[in-house]
Amino acid sequence: MERAAKTYLGLILIFLYLPIVVMIAMAFNRSPLYEMPFTFDLVWFKALAYNQRLLQASWNSIWIACINAVTATTLGTLAAYAFARYEFRAKRLLQILLFPPITIPWLIIGTSMLIFFFWTGIGRGLHAILLGHVALSLPYVIVVVGARFANFGPQLEEAAASLGATPWQSFWRITVPVLLPGITAAALFAFAVSFDQFVISYFLAPPGTSTLPVEIYTSIRKGFTPEINAISSIIILFSMGLMLIVARNYKFGGDN
Amino acid sequence: MAFTRHTRTVLALTAPAYLWLTATVLLPLAAMFYFSFLTASPLGGKEVRFTLQHYADFFTKEIYWYNAWRSVELGLYVTAICLIVGYPAALGLAKYVKGRWREAIFLLIILPFWSNALVRTFSWTMVLREPFNILFSYPAIVIGLVHAYLPYAILTCYISLQAIDDSLIEAGRSLGATPAQTFRRITLPLSLPGVLAAIFLIFVPVIGSFMEPRILGGKDAIMLGPIIEGQFITAFNWPLGAALSFTMLGMVLLVLLVVMPFLNRQMARA
Numbered sequence: 272m273e274r275a276a277k278t279y280l281g282l283i284l285i286f287l288y289l290p291i292v293v294m295i296a297m298a299f300n301r302s303p304l305y306e307m308p309f310t311f312d313l314v315w316f317k318a319l320a321y322n323q324r325l326l327q328a329s330w331n332s333i334w335i336a337c338i339n340a341v342t343a344t345t346l347g348t349l350a351a352y353a354f355a356r357y358e359f360r361a362k363r364l365l366q367i368l369l370f371p372p373i374t375i376p377w378l379i380i381g382t383s384m385l386i387f388f389f390w391t392g393i394g395r396g397l398h399a400i401l402l403g404h405v406a407l408s409l410p411y412v413i414v415v416v417g418a419r420f421a422n423f424g425p426q427l428e429e430a431a432a433s434l435g436a437t438p439w440q441s442f443w444r445i446t447v448p449v450l451l452p453g454i455t456a457a458a459l460f461a462f463a464v465s466f467d468q469f470v471i472s473y474f475l476a477p478p479g480t481s482t483l484p485v486e487i488y489t490s491i492r493k494g495f496t497p498e499i500n501a502i503s504s505i506i507i508l509f510s511m512g513l514m515l516i517v518a519r520n521y522k523f524g525g526d527n
Numbered sequence: 528m529a530f531t532r533h534t535r536t537v538l539a540l541t542a543p544a545y546l547w548l549t550a551t552v553l554l555p556l557a558a559m560f561y562f563s564f565l566t567a568s569p570l571g572g573k574e575v576r577f578t579l580q581h582y583a584d585f586f587t588k589e590i591y592w593y594n595a596w597r598s599v600e601l602g603l604y605v606t607a608i609c610l611i612v613g614y615p616a617a618l619g620l621a622k623y624v625k626g627r628w629r630e631a632i633f634l635l636i637i638l639p640f641w642s643n644a645l646v647r648t649f650s651w652t653m654v655l656r657e658p659f660n661i662l663f664s665y666p667a668i669v670i671g672l673v674h675a676y677l678p679y680a681i682l683t684c685y686i687s688l689q690a691i692d693d694s695l696i697e698a699g700r701s702l703g704a705t706p707a708q709t710f711r712r713i714t715l716p717l718s719l720p721g722v723l724a725a726i727f728l729i730f731v732p733v734i735g736s737f738m739e740p741r742i743l744g745g746k747d748a749i750m751l752g753p754i755i756e757g758q759f760i761t762a763f764n765w766p767l768g769a770a771l772s773f774t775m776l777g778m779v780l781l782v783l784l785v786v787m788p789f790l791n792r793q794m795a796r797a
Contacts (some may be wrong), residue, residue, distance in 0.1 A: 273624060275625045276620070283636065287678070290651045291650050293654050295606075339597060349541070349544065350544040353536075353540035357533065357536065357540075359533075371552055372548065374731060375776065376735020377732075380552060381737060385759060386769060388555075390569075404548075406547060409547065409548060423615045463641060474760075487646070488645060492741070497761075503643075507643055510642040511641075514642065
């Protein structure tokens with residue numbers, strides 16, 4: 272039975288990785304029309320270095336992802352701390368309010384942001400994209416940091432308080448260091464949510480300014496080039512590597 | 528009004544995150560709801576009136592309700608295939624593969640799931656051309672979406688299957704049940720929360736998908752998601768787009784209402 276299970280799971284893995292492997296292989300193929308036979312060439316990666324639009328979009332993506340990670344992690348950790356350490360009446364309601372950003376299809380969230388930001392004068396642009404990304408990342412951060420709180424009772428903080436620490440001191444000297452693996456995982460997670468986000472950015476990007484996924488989508492719709500394969504290969508290896516780090520971090524940090 | 532110290536602390540801790548969520552998710556949804564009843568976008572000082580026309584259009588014009596049905600149908604196909612393929616995989620992983628193998632395979636399954644969805648969809652355009660030649664067709668959309676959401680199905684089913692105590696199954700066997708009977712009477716009912724979670728987590732985003740149909744579907748891409756996208760990106764009929772978005776949200780809530788009681792009951796039992 273174990274053999275059969277492994278064979279079946281092997282087939283699933285082939286299905287999951289086949290297109291990714293093909294895409295990466297084609298990024299190294301000289302033919303621009305994905306023609307066989309395969310001839311190894313780095314021409315598409317070299318072409319990337321001169322594609323100003325893709326480079327600019329990459330920078331935008333990286334910056335937004337970094338600012339998003341810092342903002343979402345900070346705000347989310349504070350909220351998670353309130354959930355874990357305080358009892359209050361609206362707690363259940365606030366926890367339910369985390370669901371809309373992750374369960375409502377991004378298409379609906381994105382279009383409603385477009386309407387609202389336009390209407391209020393916030394407008395489209397990188398700042399609007401950042402506003403949206405933080406909203407999408409917050410629920411994940413609160414859940415990930417909250418999970419870390421689950422196996423960390425208030426005893427240490429109480430001990431610190433009884434030894435004369437102020438709440439502020441015990442927060443920085445006890446809570447934050449103990450939570451650090453969870454906070455790191457949440458920050459990397461938030462970075463990935465933003466870096467890979469396409470739908471929201473697509474609706475909030477004005478013509479001429481965009482993030483990497485939006486730029487890739489535009490290129491695909493115009494008719495794809497192997498340059499897109501090259502940048503896509505870099506992105507997918509990068510985000511998988513990032514998630515691998517999160518998985519390790521989370522595992523060694525927590526008990527599950 | 529004077530707040531106690533406790534209330535002030537809670538407010539200071541939660542307010543930043545929730546003000547942000549209010550300004551970027553809740554208020555926009557409210558604004559979109561308002562727009563969906565207007566004859567035109569109230570931008571640039573245009574004269575606008577209240578109307579129910581856009582919602583009426585959804586139910587009377589075939590282009591909208593028929594394509595909404597196409598989205599639902601796509602959701603049903605993709606969810607069903609993900610579960611049929613994913614459940615046995617989760618079962619195999621939870622009950623028949625042990626130790627490091629299990630950890631490694633589990634990680635490999637969820638890894639692509641956390642990578643870029645757009646890029647993964649794009650990668651299928653290279654596989655589905657020759658010799659298969661089904662790029663820009665309905666099956667291509669289904670394959671792309673199954674690829675995107677299969678890890679969800681495996682993940683949720685695996686979590687609930689893994690929680691089933693093996694001794695329950697052994698007890699069933701020792702009382703004379705066949706493997707098929709223990710599966711039907713013990714394993715399957717106990718893993719139902721995972722299945723329901725998968726249904727919700729797959730069906731909802733698939734109804735709302737527009738990028739996958741656009742890239743893989745060619746002329747078969749016309750369904751509710753791409754139509755809504757078009758209202759905002761090319762047609763600039765925002766009130767109609769808003770009404771269609773809200774109709775889609777209504778469909779999502781309907782699914783939630785159907786699935787939620789089951790999930791809650793299972794959660795309460797666990």
